[in-house]
Amino acid sequence: MNKSLLWLALAAASGSALAQVEGVVRDPAGMPIAGATIEVVGTKIRTTANERGEFQLPQVKDKHVELHVRAPDYTHRTLHVHEGDGPVELVLTSTTLEIVNVVGLPWHASNMESAQPVNVLGGETLRERQASTLGETLKHEVGVHSSYYGPVASSPIIRGLEGPRVLVTQNGLDAGDASRVGPDHAVAAEASTARQIEILRGPATLFYGSGAIGGVVNVVDDRVPQSTDTFGEWRLQQDSVADDQLVSASGNTGMGSMGLHLDGFWREADNYKIPGAAEVETHEEHEEEGHDEHSDDRLANSWSEAKGFNAGVSQVMDEGFVGLSYGLLDRQYGIPGHGHGGDEEVDVYADVKQHRLQFLSELNLDHEFFSASNTRFGFTDYEHSEIENGEVGTTFRNETAEARWELFHHPIAEWRGALSLHYKHSDFEAIGEEAFTPPSETGTLALGLMEERHFGDVLVQLGARIEQVKITADNLQVDLNEHDHADEDEDAEEYLRVFSINQEATPFSASAGVVWDFTPGYNIGVSYTHAERTPSAAELLSFGPHIGSGLYEVGALLQLVNDEDGEFHFDLARSDLELETSNNIDISLRKFEGDFGFILNAFYNRIGDYYYLADTGLTRESGDAHDHGAEDEHDHSSELPVFIYQARDAELYGFETEFVWQLAAPLKLSLTSDYIRAQLVDGGDLPRIPPLRVGVRAEYEVGNWRAELSSQHYFEQDNIDSFETTTDAYTLVDMQVSYALSDGLKIYVKGNNLTDEYARVHASFLKDKAPLPARSFALGVSGSF
Numbered sequence: 001m002n003k004s005l006l007w008l009a010l011a012a013a014s015g016s017a018l019a020q021v022e023g024v025v026r027d028p029a030g031m032p033i034a035g036a037t038i039e040v041v042g043t044k045i046r047t048t049a050n051e052r053g054e055f056q057l058p059q060v061k062d063k064h065v066e067l068h069v070r071a072p073d074y075t076h077r078t079l080h081v082h083e084g085d086g087p088v089e090l091v092l093t094s095t096t097l098e099i100v101n102v103v104g105l106p107w108h109a110s111n112m113e114s115a116q117p118v119n120v121l122g123g124e125t126l127r128e129r130q131a132s133t134l135g136e137t138l139k140h141e142v143g144v145h146s147s148y149y150g151p152v153a154s155s156p157i158i159r160g161l162e163g164p165r166v167l168v169t170q171n172g173l174d175a176g177d178a179s180r181v182g183p184d185h186a187v188a189a190e191a192s193t194a195r196q197i198e199i200l201r202g203p204a205t206l207f208y209g210s211g212a213i214g215g216v217v218n219v220v221d222d223r224v225p226q227s228t229d230t231f232g233e234w235r236l237q238q239d240s241v242a243d244d245q246l247v248s249a250s251g252n253t254g255m256g257s258m259g260l261h262l263d264g265f266w267r268e269a270d271n272y273k274i275p276g277a278a279e280v281e282t283h284e285e286h287e288e289e290g291h292d293e294h295s296d297d298r299l300a301n302s303w304s305e306a307k308g309f310n311a312g313v314s315q316v317m318d319e320g321f322v323g324l325s326y327g328l329l330d331r332q333y334g335i336p337g338h339g340h341g342g343d344e345e346v347d348v349y350a351d352v353k354q355h356r357l358q359f360l361s362e363l364n365l366d367h368e369f370f371s372a373s374n375t376r377f378g379f380t381d382y383e384h385s386e387i388e389n390g391e392v393g394t395t396f397r398n399e400t401a402e403a404r405w406e407l408f409h410h411p412i413a414e415w416r417g418a419l420s421l422h423y424k425h426s427d428f429e430a431i432g433e434e435a436f437t438p439p440s441e442t443g444t445l446a447l448g449l450m451e452e453r454h455f456g457d458v459l460v461q462l463g464a465r466i467e468q469v470k471i472t473a474d475n476l477q478v479d480l481n482e483h484d485h486a487d488e489d490e491d492a493e494e495y496l497r498v499f500s501i502n503q504e505a506t507p508f509s510a511s512a513g514v515v516w517d518f519t520p521g522y523n524i525g526v527s528y529t530h531a532e533r534t535p536s537a538a539e540l541l542s543f544g545p546h547i548g549s550g551l552y553e554v555g556a557l558l559q560l561v562n563d564e565d566g567e568f569h570f571d572l573a574r575s576d577l578e579l580e581t582s583n584n585i586d587i588s589l590r591k592f593e594g595d596f597g598f599i600l601n602a603f604y605n606r607i608g609d610y611y612y613l614a615d616t617g618l619t620r621e622s623g624d625a626h627d628h629g630a631e632d633e634h635d636h637s638s639e640l641p642v643f644i645y646q647a648r649d650a651e652l653y654g655f656e657t658e659f660v661w662q663l664a665a666p667l668k669l670s671l672t673s674d675y676i677r678a679q680l681v682d683g684g685d686l687p688r689i690p691p692l693r694v695g696v697r698a699e700y701e702v703g704n705w706r707a708e709l710s711s712q713h714y715f716e717q718d719n720i721d722s723f724e725t726t727t728d729a730y731t732l733v734d735m736q737v738s739y740a741l742s743d744g745l746k747i748y749v750k751g752n753n754l755t756d757e758y759a760r761v762h763a764s765f766l767k768d769k770a771p772l773p774a775r776s777f778a779l780g781v782s783g784s785f
Contacts, residue, residue, distance in 0.1 A: 021056070021057040021065075021067075021081065022054070022055065022056040022057070023054070023055060023089075023090065024049070024052065024053040024054045024055070024089070025038070025053045025069060025071070025090045025091075025092060026053055026089060026091055026092075027074070027091065027092060027093070027094070028091055028093055032049070032051070032052050032053025032054075033049060033053050033071050033092055034049060034050065034051045034052075034053060035048060035049060035071060035072075036048070036049040036053065036055075036069055036070065036071040036092065037049075037069070037071065038055050038057065038067060038068075038069050039067070039068050040057065040065050040066070040067060041065070041066040041067070041078075041416065042066070042371050042372060042408050042410075042411070042416050043364050043371050043372050043408075044319065044320045044362060044363070044364045044372060045057060045058065045364065049071075064080065064081060064082040064411065064414065065080075065081050065411075066078060066079070066080055066081075066411075066416065066454070067080075067081060069090055070092075070110070071092055073094060073095065074092035074093065074094055074095060074099075075092055075093050075094075075095045075099060075112070075521075075592055075593055076092075076099055076110050076112065076113065077090055077091075077092055078113075078454065080414075080454060093520075093521065093593045093594070094593070094594070095592050095593055095594070095597060096594070096595055096596065096597045096660050096661070096662040096668065097592050097597040097599070097660055098111075098120075098125070099111060099112050099592065100122055100196065101120075102114065102118050102120060102198055103171075103172070103196070103198065103218070103220045104169070104172055104200065104207065104216065104218035105118075105200075105207065106207060106374070106406050106408075106418050106420065106450055112523070112590055112592050113459070113515060114461075114513075114525070115459075115461050115513025115514060115515050115525045115526065115527040115586075115588075116200065116201065116204075116511075116513060116525070116527045116529075116586055117143070117201040117202060117525075117586060117588055117599075117601045117603075117656070118198065118199065118200055118201070119141045119142065119143070119144065119198070119199040119201070120196055120197070120198050120199075121137075121138065121141060121196060121198075121199075122196030122197070123196070126194065126196060126197060127235070127782065128708070128736055128750075130191050130192060131151075131191075132151050132244065132267060132269065132304060133146075133151065133152065133153065133154040133155075133186065133187065134154070134155065134156060134168065134187045134189055134191055134197075134217065134219070135147055135148065135154030135155045135156045135157070136151065136154050137191045137197070138156050138199065138217065139154075139156075140672075140695065140710075140712065141199060142599075142601075142656040142657070142658055142672050142673075142674045143158060143159055143199075143201050143656045143674050144156055144157065144158055144199055144201075145157040145690040145693075145763055146761065147162055147183050147688075147761075147763055147764060147765075148761040148763065148764040148766070148770070148772070149183045149184050149336075149548070149764060149765060149766055149770075150272075150299060150336040150337075150766060150770045151242070151272055151304070151773065152302060152304050152333040152334065152335070152336070153179070153184050153185055153186040153187075153333070153335075155168070155179055155183070155187055156199070156217050157690060157763055158199065158201055158214050158215035158217075159201060159202070159214065159215065159603065159605070159652060159654065159676055160652055160676040160678045160686070160689045160690065161213075161214030161215065161652070162214070162763075163180055163181075163183075163536075164180045164181075164211055164535075164536035164538070164539065165211070165212075165213050165214030165215075166180075166212070166214045166215050166216070166217065167180075167204070167208050167209070167211050167212040167215075167216045168180075168187055168189055168216075168217050168219070169189075169208065169216060169218045170189050170219050170221070170356075170358075170378075171218075171219070171220060171221065171223070171224070171358060171360065171376070172208075172376050172404070173358065173376055173377075173378035173402050174378070174380070174400055174402055174424065174426075175187060175188050175189045175219075175380070176188065176354070176356065176378070176380025176382055176398060176400035176426075177352075177354065177380075177382050177384075177398065178384050178396045178398055178428075180211075180536065181396070181428075181437070181536075181538050182546060182548035182549065183548050183549060183764075183765045184335050184350075184547070184548030184765075185350075185384060185396070185548070186331060186333060186350070186352060188329055188352070188354050188356075188380075188382065189217075189219040190219075190265060190306075190308060190329070191219065192235070192246065192248040192265045192267070193221055193248055193249075193250045193263040193264075193265055193310070194219050194220060194221045195220050195221050195222055196220045197217065197218070197219050197220070198216075198217070198218040198220065199215065199216070199217055199218075200212075200215050200216040200217075200218070201215050201586075201601075201603075201656075202215060202527070202529065202584050202586050202603060202605070203509070203511070203529040203531040203582055203584050204216040205465060205509040205529070205531040205532075205533070206448055206450060206463040206465045206509055206510075206511055206529075207420075207448075207450075209444060209465075209467065210444075210467055210469065210507040210509065210531065210532060210533040210534055211533065211536070213531050213533040213580065213582050213607075221250070221263070221310070222250065222252050222261055222312075223261055223263065223310040223311075223312040223325040223327060223358065224312045224314055224321075224323035224324065224325045224358055224359075224360040225252050225254070225259025225260060225312055225313070225314045225316070225321070225323060226259065226314070226316070226323075226362070227254070227259055227316055227321070228253070228254020228255075228256075228257065228258070228259050228316050229252065229253075229254065230251075230252065230253040230254065230785075231251070231252055231784075231785065232249070232250055232251025232252060232784065232785055233249070233250060233251075233782065233783065233784040233785075234249035234782065234783050234784075235247070235248050235780060235781070235782040236780060236782075237778055237779070237781075238778065238779055239269075239750075239776055239777070239778040240776050240778070241273050241752070241773045241774055241775070241776030242269040242270050242271060242272035242273070242302070242303075242773070242776075243269065243270045244267070244269035244270075244272075244778075245266075245267065245268050245269070246265070246267045246780075247265065247266045247267075248264070249263065249265075250262070250263030250264075251785075254316070257316050257317065258313060258314070258315060258316070259312075259313065259314040259315075259316050259321065259323065260313055261310070261311065261312040261313070261325070262309070262310070262311050262312075263309065263310050264307070264308065265306070265307065265309075266306070266307045267304070267305070267306045267307070268304070268305045268306075269303060269304050269305075270298075270303050271298040271299055271300060271301070271302045271303050271334070272298060272299055272302050272773045272774070273297055273298055273773060273774040273776070274297060274298060274299055274758075274771055274773075274774055275753065275756045275758040275759070275771060275772070275773075275774040275775070276756065276758060276774070299336055299769075299770055299771075300334075300347075301334035301335060301336045301337075301347055301349070302334055302770070303333065303334045303349075304331070304332070304333035304334070305331070305332045305333070306329070306330070306332070306333075307331075308327065308328055308329040308330060308331075309327070309328055310325055310326070310327040310328075311325065311326055311327075312324065312325030312358075313325075317363075319363050319364045319365075320361065320362045320363035320364055320372075321360075321361065321362060321363075322360075322361040322363070323359070323360055323361070324357070324358070324359050324360075325356075325358045325360075326355075326356070326357055327354075327355070327356040327357075327358075328353075328354070328355055328356075329352065329353065329354040329356075330352070330353055331350075331351075331352040332349060332350065332351050332352070333349060333352075334347075334348070334349045334350075335348045335349060335350055335386065335548075336769065336770050337550075337765075337766045337769040337770060347388070347389070348386055348387065348388045348393070348547075349386075349387055350384055350385065350387070351384070351386075351387055352382075352383070352384045352385075353382075353383050354380060354381065354382045354383070355380070355381045356378065356379070356380045356381075357378065357380075358376075358377070358378045359375070359376070359377040360376055360377075361373075361374070361375045362374050362375075368410075369409055369410060370407055370408065370409055370410070371408045371409060371410045372407075372408040373406070373408070374404075374405070374406040374408075374418075375403075375404075375405050375406075376402075376403065376405075377402070377403045377404075378400070378401070378402045378403075379399075379400070379401050379402075380398070380399070380400045381399055382396075382397065382398040382399070382400070383395065383396070383397050384396040384397075386432075386434065392432065393432050393433045394430060394431065394432030394433055394434040394435055395430070395431050395432055396428075396429070396430050397427075397428070397429045397430075397431075398426060398427070398428045398429075399426070399427045400424070400425070400426045400427075401423075401424070401425050402422075402423065402424040402425075403422070403423045403424075404420065404421070404422045404423075405420070405421045405422075406418045406419070406420045407420075407421075413453075414453050414454070415451050415452070416452055416453065417449065417450050417451030417452060418449075418450055419447075419448070419449055420447070420449070420450065420465075421446070421447060421448075422444070422445070422446040422447075422448065423444065423445050423446075424443070424444045425442070425443045425444075426441065426442045426443075427439075427441050428440055428441070428442070428537060434544070434545055434546070434547055435544065436542050436543065436544035436545060436546045436553055437537060437538050437541050437543075437544075437555075438473045438474075438475050438476045438541055438543075439473065439474075439475060440471060440472065440473040440501075440537040440541060441470075441471070442469070442470070442471050442536075442537055443469070443470045444467055444468070444470075445467065445468045446465055446466065446467040446468070447465070447466055448463065448464065448465035448466075449463065449464055449465075450462070450463040457516060457517040458514060458515070458517075459514070459515040459516075460512075460514055461511075461512070461513040461514075461515070461527075462511070462512050462513075463511045463512075464508075464509070464510040464511075465508070465509045465510075466506065466507075466508050466509075467506065467507050467508075467534075468504070468506055469504065469505045469506070469507060469534040470502075470503070470504045471501065471503045471504075471537050471540065471541075472502050472503075473500070473501040473537070473541055474500050474501075475498060475500075476498065476499040476500070476501055476541055476543065476557075477498050477543070478497045478499065478558060478570050478571070478572075497571075499572055501541065501557065503534075503540065503557075503577055505534040505577065505579055507531075507532035507533060507534055507579055508530075508532055509529070509530060509531040509532060510529070510530050511528065511529040511530070511531075512527070512528050513525065513526065513527035513528070514526050514527075520593065521591060521593030521594060522590065522591050522593075523590050523592075524587070524588065524589050524590070525586070525587070525588040525590070526585075526586070526587050526588075527585070527586045528583075528584070528585050528586075529582070529583075529584045529586075530581070530582070530583055531581070531584070532579045532580070532581050532582075533580040533581075533582070534577075534579060534580075535556060535577070535580060535611050538555070539555060539556055539611050539645050540556050540557045540577075540645070541555045541557060542554060542555040542645070543555060543558060545620075545640050548765065549765050550640065550641075550765060551613065551640055551642075551643045552619070552620045552640040552641065552643065553613065553643055553644075553645075554570060554642065554643070554644040554645065555644075555645055556573070556577075556611060556644075556645040556646065556647060557572065557573055557577070558570045558571065558572060558573055559571055559573040559574075560616060560618075560644060568618060578609040578647050579609065580607060580608070580609050580610060580611055580647070581607065581608040581609060582605055582606070582607045582608075583605070583606045583607075583608075584603065584604070584605040584606075585603065585604050585605075586601065586602075586603045587601070587602045587603075588600065588601045588602075595661065595662040595663075596659075596660070596661050596662070597660045598657070598658060598659045599656075599657070599658045600655070600656075600657050601655060601656040601657070602653075602654075602655045603652075603654060603655075604652075604653040605651065605652040606649075606650075606651050607649065607650045607651070607652070608649050609647035609648070609649065610647065610648060610649065610650035611645050611646070611647050612645070612646065612648070612686060612687075613643040613644070613645055613646075613687075614643060614644055614645075614646045615641065615643055615721075615722065615723050616641075616642045616643065616644055618641070618642040619639035619640060619641055619642060620639060620640060620642045641723070648680050648681070648682065649680065649682070650678065650679065650680050650681060650686060651678075651679060651681055652677065652678040652686075653676075653677055654674065654675045654676040654677055655673075655674065655675055656672075656673070656674040657671075657672065657673045657674070658670065658671070658672045659671045659672075666700055666701050666702040667698070667699070667700050668699040668700075669696070669697070669698050669699075670695075670696070670698075670699075671694075671695070671696050671697075672694070672695040672696075672697075673692075673693060673694045673695070674692075674693055675692045675693070676689055676690060677719065679719070684721065684722070685719045685720055685721055686721065687720070687721040687723070687724055688724070688763045688764070688765075689717070689719065689763070690714075690717070690762060690763050691714050691715045691716065691717035691727070691729075691762055692714075692715040693712060693713065693714050693715070694712075694713050694715075695710065695711065695712040695713070696710065696711050697710040697711075698710070704739055704740040704741075705737070705738070705739055706736075706737070706738045706739075706740075707735070707736070707738075708736045708737075709733075709734075710733070710734050711731060711732065711733045711734075712731070712732045712734075713729070714729060714730050714731070714732075714759070715729050716728055716729040717762040725768075727760055727761075727762035727767065728760070730757050730758070730759035730760075731755070731757060732752075732753050732755075732757060732759065732772070733753070733754045733755050733757075734750070734752045734753070734754065735750070735751045735754060736748060736749070736751070737749050744783055744784045745781075745782075746781065746782050746783070747779075747780070747781045748779075748780050748781075748782070749777065749778070749779055749780075750777065750778040750780070751775070751776070751777050751778075752773070752775070752776045752777075752778075753772065753773060753774060753775050755775070757772075758771055759771055759772040760772070
């Protein structure tokens with residue numbers, strides 16, 4: 001055999017270690033693949049193939065190890081090396097699908113190697129789809145939609161689930177904001193400086209906690225450097241629809257063994273144009289109290305301003321790295337559609353400030369039993385004030401401390417895995433006129449175990465997690481509100497009851513998954529997850545008007561009591577707290593080699609005691625309670641409908657498909673579709689569920705030119721709850737053309753909603769007030785080094 005072939009020297013250097021491992025990586029034609037990354041799974045030992053595809057790894061402690069090999073535009077390859085094995089040649093085949101390593105999983109996996117469906121948006125694809133909010137950035141990913149609270153506070157929806165069921169993290173740690181509490185609260189994670197964004201569809205409770213029963217969005221950046229390499233990027237962009245301007249930059253470098261990072265961004269946008277509006281621009285001046293009134297061709301109060309930076313430093317060693325970062329976010333944005341009931345609209349804007357500390361370390365261990373240790377710690381101080389007529393109306397504060405320790409062990413009978421210890425404490429407080437939840441503290445302590453093993457072409461993944469969750473609130477105030485006492489301060493106290501809440505629960509989750517490479521270039525993944533979730537503090541303790549949702553929300557710990565005189569009041573519920581229980585099955589079929597690839601996913605999720613806001617048919621406003629059917633002369637214009645959290649069984653099922661053809665060297669065509677059906681088991685549809693969607697995308701790249709044309713068709717949504725209305729179908733057409741001026745420097749033009757379609761998002765609380773933006777064009781220039 002030719003000397004340039006891969007030879008893995010497996011003679012033991014000691015009684016318990018392999019000698020140096022060396023070899024070569026090739027493509028099917030026998031050509032070397034330079035730059036391929038080879039790493040020992042479960043450790044930080046890795047290297048890169050040279051121009052001839054050759055590599056060397058240092059001595060490995062175990063008698064048998066698992067190597068993972070990857071290279072851009074090629075499939076990933078896993079290889080088991082045992083003591084006494086002969087020489088092996090590694091061959092990677094080309095792929096038209098983008099295969100990316102997933103950082104947010106404790107074991108090593110790419111989006112093609114996980115039993116559960118995973119999306120990874122990174123590199124140039126992330127930059128091309130980047131928008132002002134996280135929800136709008138991810139809305140074209142299969143299985144993911146946007147809640148669209150205007151362009152200012154859109155959050156991701158995964159398979160019809162949102163809010164507290166979808167966890168948003170930054171480098172694996174909770175974003176620590178207030179976005180899971182209300183749809184008008186912006187996500188604090190910033191996409192403009194991210195390296196990649198990972199979407200774990202389906203329950204991800206084993207890795208992140210019971211709150212992730214719907215999925216996880218993990219924003220990965222380099223704010224804590226993992227190397228001393230020098231690299232970075234920058235971007236300037238201006239968009240016409242709202243005069244949206246963006247400046248962002250990030251960079252990493254090193255000084256000796258110290259890694260350094262700095263990034264920052266600035267974004268400003270006016271109110272955005274509504275489809276069909278006049279072509280004439282209207283100049284809008286920003287004032288300290290807010291913004292001026294706007295003409296009818298724009299959505300009032302949809303402006304935004306934001307800036308932020310992150311700085312990080314780390315010590316990089318042969319064994320791994322240890323690092324620390326600090327980040328500051330400062331954001332102001334209008335809250336469109338803000339009203340106090342009826343048709344009254346109020347000019348309100350949010351002022352957000354967040355300070356965030358992160359400590360990350362990933363280290364190899366020279367230990368007989370344990371191979372590596374990953375430690376993550378984060379502290380977030382978040383404050384969000386809603387300002388009305390120049391005065392602070394409501395302030396939301398959230399202090400979050402979180403720590404997760406993952407301890408990996410050496411293979412035991414070829415089973416690899418980790419023990420996870422996870423702690424999180426959140427101190428949430430809402431003060432002011434629209435504080436619909438009392439101050440509360442939520443503490444979580446969890447222990448998890450995750451294991452995986454290859455049996456030939458079959459990968460088995462197992463996991464279990466048990467948590468102790470405690471929610472406390474000492475000042476839950478419930479106004480019986482049986483009579484009008486708005487002007488009777490002395491009498492008001494007799495209608496007010498104050499409760500002290502102390503809820504504890506022990507949710508348990510477990511999963512089992514199989515990935516079978518049943519023939520070259522294909523695999524099938526099947527996973528089952530049983531997950532239990534403790535309802536969030538907002539779902540349990542809400543009592544008051546929530547202007548973001550336009551509802552008077554009442555938590556599950558309270559119950560509605562109808563009085564003999566036709567009035568009603570609320571009292572503490574006497575029933576025990578029920579855990580929300582999900583039993584989810586995922587099936588995925590993937591083809592990932594050659595010029596044609598596809599991913600087909602189907603899922604079924606049966607959720608017991610699903611907590612949702614149910615319509616009571618009543619209204620309430622600051623001191624009065626009225627039945628819709630009652631006839632009186634009271635002015636109902638500012639009343640809000642009363643919705644109460646109830647626990648009922650639900651089922652969600654659907655599919656996600658993605659087909660990719662490399663039709664010719666410069667031309668690639670993609671076809672995607674997804675569908676979610678969500679309903680209560682005993683009858684009735686769940687509200688705000690996205691409709692069936694089909695998308696097509698054509699990409700053409702030749703020389704320094706690259707062009708992309710895409711279209712997304714959203715079908716009519718008529719599977720609706722009793723208080724909803726049908727949402728019409730619509731089609732959005734987007735494009736992008738870019739030209740590389742030099743290596744690392746690019747100029748581009750983007751066009752969105754080219755047909756100026758008037759579109760309403762069914763999943764939005766502002767569906768009837770905030771259509772999607774009109775036709776827009778953006779001009780930008782970006783660079784990398």
